[in-house]
Amino acid sequence: MKFDYDIIVVGAGPAGSTAARYAASGGAKVLMLEKDRDVGYPVRCGEAVSHEGVVQFIKPDPKWIASTVTKFRLVAPNGKSVVPKLDGSGYVLERRIFDYELAKLAANEGAEVITKAYVYDLLREDGKIVGVKTLIKDKQTEIRAKVIIAADGVESRVGKWAGIDTTCHIKDMESCAQMTLSGIHMDEDILEFYFGDNVSPGGYLWVFPKGNGTANVGIGLSVEAAKKKSAIRFLQEFVDKKYPHAAMLTHIAGGVPCAKTNSEIVKGNVILVGDAAHQVNPVSGGGIISGMIGGMIGGQVAAETVQRGDLMHLQEYARQWQKRLGWRHEIFYNIKEAISGFHDETLNDICNSALQIPEEKRSLGGIFRAALWNKPSLILDVAKVFVS
Amino acid sequence: MPLPHLMIHIVPGKCDFCGCCVGVCPEDAIELMESKIAIIEDRCTNCRKCVWACPWEVIEFHREGVGHLPTHMPQMINEPTAY
Ligand SMILES: Cc1cc2nc3c(=O)[nH]c(=O)nc-3n(C[C@H](O)[C@H](O)[C@H](O)COP(=O)(O)OP(=O)(O)OC[C@H]3O[C@@H](n4cnc5c(N)ncnc54)[C@H](O)[C@@H]3O)c2cc1C
Ligand code: SF4
Ligand code: SF4
Secondary structure, three states: OOOEEEEEEEOOOHHHHHHHHHHHHOOOOEEEEOOOOOOOOOOOOOOEEEHHHHHOOOOOOHHHEEEEEOEEEEEOOOOOEEOOEOOOOEEEEOHHHHHHHHHHHHHHOOOEEEOOEEEEEEEEEOOEEEEEEEEEOOEEEEEEEEEEEEOOOOOOOHHHHOOOOOOOOOOOEEEEEEEEEEOOOOOOOEEEEEOOOOOOOOOEEEEEEEEOOEEEEEEEEEOOOOOOOOHHHHHHHHHHHHOOOOEEEEEEEEEEEOOOOOOOOEEOOEEEOHHHHOOOOOOOOOOHHHHHHHHHHHHHHHHHHHHHOOHHHHHHHHHHHHHHHHHHHHHHHHHHHHHOOOOHHHHHHHHHHHHHOOHHHOEHHHHHHHHHHHOOOHHHHHHHHHHO | OOOOOEEEEEOOOOOOOOOHHHHHOOOOOEEEOOOOEEEOOOOOOOOOHHHHHOOOOOEEEEEOOOOOOOOOOHHHOOOOOOO
């Protein structure tokens, strides 16, 4: 290990590994630091991604695909459900292996990876940020770099140390719990989503198949809407009722910043990518692919910045992100705000209207039109998608 | 009138180290390592956002005056999240 790099990436999740990969392939000397002992573990994720999203970065490989899904079911509060037609397919990942593969891709490009390396502060000289302070296997170590990429996830603090306010507003933080259960009898090519104030207020509950009768059963809720009843209680109630005989293989807690992209994602020589930048689809809470897209742009621009020796160039990352996905997330955020005001009756109505659409035409768009019917002001947000 | 001194407490052994509380803390007052967590006392303003955000009911909120009572004493709890 050296003590001087072009770029340090903090955090080896999908966003960090992708940033490290593209920074290294852009010619920079890259070090990625991960606080946990293993990359990819523990898994705090429902693990669902679209095929289209993944193939931009890596060829689908059975070793990290738990199941392939082609449908999804939306379950209304009254128990009625609708299965819209989907254009593409998706996967439920084995993220433990997937994340590890992404880190390997970074290493293949020449990035160095160190685990059990907790970054506890930024290193400063004459007021300027010149690297990070880290505990590597419990030993204090200072490492220098020209650019720091904060990919430290929902618990991000690196941005704050650099003077960027990354606090996620409590109303946008989805508080999550998930159990991986075995003994679940379900179609293994379908993602299930449950809605309703008694199931998951201000969010949804998911059942994602992982093959061989196992599934990720999880919940993400809005703390405000849940009135201080915790995610784990909602989840436990659902599981007791729906899967009383299932065996629990693992259970985890988690949080997803379902916000617009943080207003600042570049400051001086520090950039934020992934959950750290709130680069999550605010409606679905999906952040794997969008975090990787943020990581890719961030890594590329960081490498160019180092090559040019011009820190101003880092701003290009914020511009490109906004153009690629940031603007969309803004619209999704407005849609989320509108939908989160829906109560059980509205959701039941939407489901009923969707069921009246002939089956072969039952697309997500159709359901969305049913939702518009209940909340016409959504049209404004959707219109913005087309005019911007 | 001065506010009573409030206190946030993480129940040792219950935490899953998920970081949800860190994400909502406006004061950068939570230190989270692979399997260690601590509140940085002199930064914490007792705003309780972390208490509400925690999916696992790991963080409790104690009022001053209740002192060192065991954590399950009902009178310390103002929040239904704590038990
Ligand atoms: C319960 C749950 C279900 C979800 N389901 C889905 C889903 O089905 N589909 C989907 O697309 N998304 C899902 N998400 C969101 C998705 O998991 C995240 O958006 C994604 O993991 C973000 O990637 P990241 O690389 O930004 O952060 P992370 O994957 O969180 O990685 C951050 C890394 O940084 C490390 N780190 C943090 N601080 C430090 C430090 N100080 N020093 C060193 N290392 C540090 C952490 O240990 C971690 O490994 C879900 C999230 C949760 C909580
Ligand atoms: S939110 Fe709860 S479980 Fe997660 S790290 Fe904080 S205290 Fe632990
Ligand atoms: S009470 Fe508020 S300031 Fe204190 S640790 Fe919790 S979120 Fe941070």
